[in-house]
Amino acid sequence: MKEIRVRFAPSPTGYIHVGNARTALFNWLFARQKGGIFILRVEDTDIERSREEYEARLIADLRWLGLDWDEGPDVGGPCGPYRQSERLAIYAHYAQKLIDSGAAYYCFCSPEELERERNEALAKGISPRYSGRCRQIPPEEASARVKAGERAAVRLKVPPTGEISFHDLIRGDLSFDLRLIGDPILVRSNGLPAYNYAVVIDDHLMKITHVIRGEDHISNTPRQLLVYRALGFEPPLFAHLSMVMGQDNTRLSKRHGATSVDQFARMGILPEALFNYLAFLGWAPPEGQEVLSREELISLFDLRKVSRSAAIFDYEKLYWLNRQHLKRLAPEEKARKAYPFLLEAGLLPNRMTAEHWAWLEKALAALLETIDRLDQLPERFSLFFSFSPEHMDNEARAILAEDLGLKVALLFCQKIQEFDHFNLEEFSQIVTEIKKETGAKGKSLYQPIRVALTARGSGLELDRLIPLVEEGAQLSFPHPVLNCRERGRRMLAFLKESFEPKNGQNK
Structure with missing residues (x-):
């Protein structure tokens, strides 16, 4: 059986979007499941927008996500180079072959002429396509003009009528009317290859067997198939993934929230969780399992079961998966x-x-x-490092506004001053005494004590909070952890000044 070879071919023009990361992931899962080769290829011929720092970030983000590749710009391989900017001579070679065979021709039309043609077509209500005027120039004349220094693009000759079809592994049979395609540019007049040309050369020379990519590339496929045909290359199999959408059924964008792998990493989403979630964007395991490891996903993934329907990005589902993967960690x-x-x-x-x-x-x-x-951890950990009775929350103030709540808090703050070192045994002793003296129990007993120790109305259970506070107070931190006794002392002073005078019976 032919070795499976797939590729992920991003452009280094920004941070990697989760939709593109999903494409990389599906390619990776397919290759790993089939014992094939996964290739990273950088399509950096957009000179104005491509940046080395984006390529470095792209590689770092993919590795953070847990993807590795068998061939690529940073690891090498037998089919390199793996950056399109380093393959310009290869593209020029095959373009010349197409011209020599009569399958392509030089086009000398200026941008102004092409724009005029386009506007005329739109004014007539027809789809713009190149008129083919430079097709009529004899090849010898065109070659002489190029040798004389005149700038020219290279266009592919496309039959004026007919259809071109292919079978999509996800969407079935698709056909396209050649009358709507025109003669696409292969090489621009500045010498840089067009996407639909370079990708064919690269995929062929890198022996790609399956092209798995987003559905926004469906319209590119007929143009690429025409290049395959003109060069006599066997095309790969194609599978076009649905778009990743927001919950409002529009394309996922910044207005929905985080969209790049880098953003999710900085939010504290585990790579295992994002990996797990991205695998579910357009595919679901047969057993209905949800929390899965990379190894489990490799075993279960089935390209034939990928849905053609739009994949909806659910942030809450991602956060739920993140919690589950956090629990799994040692x-x-x-x-x-x-x-x-x-x-x-x-x-x-x-x-x-x-x-x-x-x-x-x-x-x-x-x-x-x-x-x-x-x-979210810094806010939660402020429970230990920040103690400010003056800035207690409204819930805490409401608890102390009750006569019994204030009485319990005052008694606790007073009694804790008797202990140099505080532990759960001593805490139990104080609670028993306060219960007898006030008759408080349940929430009316424990909520005021929590306010006394944290200046907050809700939070960590006291039997978990107290040992952590006492142990933390023995350690050196940028912001010291106050022990329970000191917290009680400060809270007592605050209560006497701010609460007790308002209610004489608590004096």
Whole structure:
């Protein structure tokens, strides 16, 4: 059986969109499942927009996502070079072959002439196509004009009538009327190849067997097939993936939210989660499973089962998958992935000791289940590093506005001052005493205590909060963690000044 060879061929003109990343992923899954070759090719002939930094970012983002390639600009391979800008001599060679065979011709029309033709066609209500006027120039005359220095493009001769068809692995049989195509440009007058020409040369020479790409390329396919035919090349099989849309059924864009791999990485979406989610954009595993590893996805993926319907990007589903993949991580891996986000927020030190890492693992075990993304961690961790009674939230103020709530908070803050070191056993002792003295129980007992220790109306369970606060207070952080006793002291001073005078019975 012929070796499967597929490629992902992005242009380095910006950050990689998740729609393009999905295309790369489907190619990768197909190649890995079939034991084939996955190639990365950089289509950088758009001189004005292509940037080296975008290519570097593209490669970094694909590797972050978990994709690797067997051939490419950074790893080499037998079919290189893998940048189109380094293949211009190859394109020129095959263009000359097409001219010599009579399948292509030089076109000397100026941009102004072409624009005039286009406007005339539109005014008549017909689809613009090149008139073919330069077809009539004798080849010898055209070659002489080019040798004399006159600039010319190279166009492919397309039959004026007929159809060209191909079988799409996702969409079935498709046909196109040649009368609507005209004679496409192969090489521009500046010597740079047109997309529909260069991609044919590259795919043929790189022995591509399957072209898996977005449906926006369907209209390019007949033009490419005509180039294959003119050169006598066997075309690959084609599979065109549906577009990735927002939930309003318009093409996914910045107005919907994050759209690039880089943005999702900076939000704290795990690569495993984004990989998992992108695989579901247009395809679903037969067993209905949702949380899948790369290995499981390779095993289950079936190109024949890819849907032709638009793929809707559901951010909430991605966040749910991210939570599931976070849960799967070992404690030390959770800490390693969380650390950069907390370091950037100025909450953790540059140099972490074993004690810091141990504390971080425990804190994450308590807090990670409350987040969708790692970039939400700094706000959650502020529970430990920020204690400001003066800025307590409205929920906390409402709790203290109740007579019983204020009484419980005051008693707790007073009683905790008796302990130099505070632990859960001593916490239980204080709670029992307050319960007897006030009759408070359940929420009326524990909510005011939480306010006393956090200045917040809701949050982490106290039996998880207290050990983390006490242990964190023993460590050195950019913003110190106040122990429970100190929190009680500060809260007590604040309550006496701000709450107690308003209610004499609590004095």
